[in-house]
Amino acid sequence: MSLAPAPLTLFDKIWKPHVVMQRDDGQSLLYVDRHLVQDGSAPAFEMLRQRGLGVRRSDLAFATPDHYVPTGSRVLADIADAEKRAMAQALQDDSAAAGIRFFGLDDERQGIVHVVGPEQGLSLPGAVIVCGDSHTATHGALGALAFGIGASEVAHVLATQTLWQRKPRTLRVVIDGRLPEGVSAKDIILGVIAKVGAAGGTGHVVEYAGEAIRALSMEGRMTVCNMSIEAGARAGLVAPDDTTFEWLAGRPHAPHGAAWDTALARWRGLPGDEGAVFDKEVRLNADDIAPMVTWGNSPEDALPITGRVPDPADAPSAERRDALQRTLAYMGLEPGQSLTALSVDRVFIGSCTNGRIEDLRSAAAVARGRRVADGVEAWVVPGSGLVKRQAEAEGLDAVFRAAGFQWRHAGCSMCLGTNGDQVAAGQRCASTSNRNFVGRQGPGSRTHLMSPAMAAAAAVTGRLADVRALPSAS
Amino acid sequence: MQAFSQVEAVAAPLARANIDTDQIVPALYLQKPRSDNFGHYLFHDVRHDALGQRRPDFVLNAAAYAGARILVAGHNFGCGSSREHAVWALHDGGFRAVIAPSFGDIFQANALKNGLLPVRLPEPVVEELLAALLAAPGTQLRVDLEALVVTGPHGRTEPFAIDPFARHCLLEGLDEIDYTLTQRARIEEFERHHAPQ
Numbered sequence: 188m189s190l191a192p193a194p195l196t197l198f199d200k201i202w203k204p205h206v207v208m209q210r211d212d213g214q215s216l217l218y219v220d221r222h223l224v225q226d227g228s229a230p231a232f233e234m235l236r237q238r239g240l241g242v243r244r245s246d247l248a249f250a251t252p253d254h255y256v257p258t259g260s261r262v263l264a265d266i267a268d269a270e271k272r273a274m275a276q277a278l279q280d281d282s283a284a285a286g287i288r289f290f291g292l293d294d295e296r297q298g299i300v301h302v303v304g305p306e307q308g309l310s311l312p313g314a315v316i317v318c319g320d321s322h323t324a325t326h327g328a329l330g331a332l333a334f335g336i337g338a339s340e341v342a343h344v345l346a347t348q349t350l351w352q353r354k355p356r357t358l359r360v361v362i363d364g365r366l367p368e369g370v371s372a373k374d375i376i377l378g379v380i381a382k383v384g385a386a387g388g389t390g391h392v393v394e395y396a397g398e399a400i401r402a403l404s405m406e407g408r409m410t411v412c413n414m415s416i417e418a419g420a421r422a423g424l425v426a427p428d429d430t431t432f433e434w435l436a437g438r439p440h441a442p443h444g445a446a447w448d449t450a451l452a453r454w455r456g457l458p459g460d461e462g463a464v465f466d467k468e469v470r471l472n473a474d475d476i477a478p479m480v481t482w483g484n485s486p487e488d489a490l491p492i493t494g495r496v497p498d499p500a501d502a503p504s505a506e507r508r509d510a511l512q513r514t515l516a517y518m519g520l521e522p523g524q525s526l527t528a529l530s531v532d533r534v535f536i537g538s539c540t541n542g543r544i545e546d547l548r549s550a551a552a553v554a555r556g557r558r559v560a561d562g563v564e565a566w567v568v569p570g571s572g573l574v575k576r577q578a579e580a581e582g583l584d585a586v587f588r589a590a591g592f593q594w595r596h597a598g599c600s601m602c603l604g605t606n607g608d609q610v611a612a613g614q615r616c617a618s619t620s621n622r623n624f625v626g627r628q629g630p631g632s633r634t635h636l637m638s639p640a641m642a643a644a645a646a647v648t649g650r651l652a653d654v655r656a657l658p659s660a661s
Numbered sequence: 662m663q664a665f666s667q668v669e670a671v672a673a674p675l676a677r678a679n680i681d682t683d684q685i686v687p688a689l690y691l692q693k694p695r696s697d698n699f700g701h702y703l704f705h706d707v708r709h710d711a712l713g714q715r716r717p718d719f720v721l722n723a724a725a726y727a728g729a730r731i732l733v734a735g736h737n738f739g740c741g742s743s744r745e746h747a748v749w750a751l752h753d754g755g756f757r758a759v760i761a762p763s764f765g766d767i768f769q770a771n772a773l774k775n776g777l778l779p780v781r782l783p784e785p786v787v788e789e790l791l792a793a794l795l796a797a798p799g800t801q802l803r804v805d806l807e808a809l810v811v812t813g814p815h816g817r818t819e820p821f822a823i824d825p826f827a828r829h830c831l832l833e834g835l836d837e838i839d840y841t842l843t844q845r846a847r848i849e850e851f852e853r854h855h856a857p858q
Contacts, residue, residue, distance in 0.1 A: 337743050346842070347838065347845075604689075
C-alpha cells in the first residue's frame with residue numbers, strides 16, 4: 188500500500204485552502220477572495236439594507252456597470268427607461284456608500300465585468316471568485332474557481348465574504364489534437380455543449396485540458412470557460428501555465444516585484460497531480476471540429492455550418508418532436524434546410540464570451556476589404572473601454588466602419604438587451620454571445636450563436652456562411 | 662425566509678425540457694424592484710403573444726391551473742442566467758414547489774433561499790406524473806419536506822432527497838446570513854491565516 192497522498196485535481200487544490208469550516212452534513216463555508224459586482228446587484232444591496240448589515244470586505248469587491256449602460260454613448264441619461272437607468276446609478280451609489288472600487292462610464296477601464304476582471308489582474312490563479320452573473324465561469328480560464336451566484340448569495344458574500352457550498356463533482360473535458368484553420372475557441376465550446384448537452388455538466392466543475400486547450404491563448408480559454416454554464420456547469424477551469432503567467436504579468440492588480448515571484452511559485456503548484464481522478468471525463472478531437480452555429484433555442488442545438496436543420500419527423504419521441512416543431516416555428520426554420528441558406532437581419536459581435544481584442548481582430552480580418560450586406564445591421568461592441576482603445580490603436584474600428592459596421596461603446600448590449608439594445612421580433616441575428624434562448628435578445632428574436640469570424644462572415648454575406656469558404660475580399 | 666414544510670395543491674404540467682430562466686422571467690423585467698409582484702412577469706413572453714394577449718395553448722393560462730402551487734416540468738429546469746427573479750416570479754405567482762428530473766445549479770440554490778422547494782424525481786416518474794396531470798387537469802399533488810415524499814394521484818408515493826442543510830433551513834425558515842454571522846469568529850480566525858489570492 189502506498190503512503191503517498193492521493194493525487195489532487197486543480198479544483199481540489201483551490202477548494203481545500205478556502206474552506207473556513209465544514210458542517211457534518213457536508214456543507215462547506217467557502218471563503219471568497221474576489222467579489223465582482225455589476226449593475227444587476229441593486230436587489231442584493233437592498234437585502235443588506237433591510238437587515239441593517241454592512242459590507243464585510245469592501246477591499247475584496249470590485250464594481251463596474253455593464254448590463255444597463257448605453258453603448259451608443261457614454262451618457263447614462265441616454266438610457267430612456269428610468270428604472271433601467273436607476274440600476275446603473277444604484278451600483279455607483281451602493282459602491283460609494285460601501286467603499287467598493289468602481290469603474291464608471293467616465294472611466295476607460297469600465298466594461299463587461301468578465302472582461303474587466305482578468306484585464307485588470309483582479310482575477311488570479313488559485314482564487315475563489317464569485318459574481319452575481321452566471322458567466323463568472325469565464326475567470327476560471329486563469330486557473331481560478333469562479334462561479335455565478337444569485338442575489339441572495341451576493342448579499343451573503345457582501346455580508347460575510349463567504350458562501351455555503353456543497354463540494355461539486357468534477358468533469359474533465361479533454362480536447363486532443365489541433366484546431367483546423369478557421370476554427371476557434373467558440374467552436375470548441377459549442378462542440379462540447381452539443382456533445383454533453385445543456386445539462387451535461389450540472390453539479391460539476393469542468394476542467395478543460397488537452398493539447399488544443401493548451402494551445403489556446405488566454406482569451407480563447409476565457410471563451411471556452413465562459414460557456415461552461417451553457418453545459419450546466421457552474422464553473423470551468425484551465426490549469427495555469429506560462430500562457431497564463433505571461434498574460435497576467437504587469438496587469439494593474441496582479442502582484443508585482445517580489446510578491447509576483449512568490450505568487451508565481453505558488454501558482455506553478457496548482458495544476459492537477461498526475462493520476463488525479465475526475466468523476467466524469469469527455470474527450471473530443473480538435474481536428475474534427477468545424478465552425479459551429481446554433482439553430483435552435485438551447486446552446487446544445489449546435490451543428491457544423493455545413494449541417495442542416497433537423498427534421499422533427501426523425502425525432503426519437505413524441506415529446507422531442509413537439510419540442511422540435513415548437514423550436515422550428517419560433518426560429519422560422521424548415522426541416523432539412525441548409526444552415527447556409529438562412530439570411531440574417533442583424534449581427535452582434537461582442538459580449539463576455541467574445542468581446543475581447545483577439546475576437547475583434549478575428550472579426551476585422553474577415554471584414555477588411557468587404558462590405559456588410561444590404562439590409563443587414565451589424566454591430567461591434569467592445570468588451571471594455573480598454574479593448575475599445577486597443578482596437579482603435581490597431582485601426583480595427585476603421586476597418587469595421589469602412590465595411591459598414593457600427594462601432595459602439597463597451598457593455599453587455601445585445602447579448603440580453605437589458606439596456607434596450609435589442610433584436611426586433613422575427614429578426615434573425617448572427618451573434619457571438621452565449622445564449623440563443625427564446626426571447627433572449629428581445630421578444631421574438633431569433634439568435635444563432637457563432638464565433639466572431641463566423642459572425643463577420645454572416646455580416647458580409649447576409650446569411651449564415653462558412654468563413655473557410657468566403658470568396659476573396661476585393 | 663418563509664418556512665416550508667408541505668404543500669398540497671393543484672399541480673401544473675409543463676412538459677418541456679431546458680426551461681431557462683430567461684423564459685421564466687424575461688430580461689425586460691429585471692430592473693423591477695423586489696416589491697413588485699413578479700408573478701405578473703412569470704413566463705411572460707411564452708404566456709403572451711406579440712399583442713400581449715394570453716396564448717390559449719400555454720398551460721398556465723388554462724382555468725384548471727389558476728390555483729396551481731406546484732409545477733411539474735422537464736429536465737434542466739431553471740438553466741441559464743443566475744437571475745433570482747426567476748424564483749421570485751414563481752414564488753409570487755403562487756408556486757411553492759417545482760418537480761423536475763434536474764435543475765440548473767444556480768436556480769436550485771436561489772430557490773432554496775426563497776422558500777421555493779425544488780424536488781428532483783427520476784425522469785420516468787416525472788414523465789408519469791406529467792401524463793397523469795395532462796390526462797386529468799386540476800389533479801392535486803402533495804409535497805412533504807418533513808417526510809421527503811411526493812404523493813401523487815391514487816395515493817402513490819415517491820421519495821425524494823434534498824441537501825440536509827437546505828432542508829433544515831427551509832423547515833425552520835432560517836435565514837442563512839443570520840446563521841453564518843453566528844460563525845463570525847471562525848471567519849475572522851480564517852482571515853488571519855488566509856492570504857487572499
